[in-house]
Amino acid sequence: xxxxxxxxxxxxxxxxxxxxxxxxxxxxxxxxxxxxxxxxxxxxxxxxxxxxxxxxxxxxxxxxxxxxxxxxxxxxxxxxxxxxxxxxxxx
Numbered sequence: 630x631x632x633x634x635x636x637x638x639x640x641x642x643x644x645x646x647x648x649x650x651x652x653x654x655x656x657x658x659x660x661x662x663x664x665x666x667x668x669x670x671x672x673x674x675x676x677x678x679x680x681x682x683x684x685x686x687x688x689x690x691x692x693x694x695x696x697x698x699x700x701x702x703x704x705x706x707x708x709x710x711x712x713x714x715x716x717x718x719x720x
Contacts, residue, residue, distance in 0.1 A: 659696065666697030670704055677707065 646652055667690040674683040682703055689699045 663690070663697045666700040666704075670700035673704065673707065679707070682707075 667686060670686050671683060671690070674680075674686060686700060686703060689695050
């Protein structure tokens with residue numbers, strides 16, 4: 630009984646993709662976007678030894694689908710401040 634419902638959903642999804650083949654490109658673009666942002670954020674959290682951020686990012690990356698928004702927020706909040714250049718001494 631549950632499999633019949635899945636077959637119906639599967640056939641509906643197939644018909645949508647047949648009617649709009651450009652959706653494959655959209656899905657690939659979204660996947661690449663998400664992987665890039667989460668890759669950068671996970672790498673940064675490991676490098677800075679921020680375990681709680683790593684866990685939150687990991688859960689959002691692989692369990693929830695938030696299109697990389699949490700990763701972007703993390704990277705903005707934890708970006709390095711540019712060090713000021715020391716003034717050269719007058720001769």
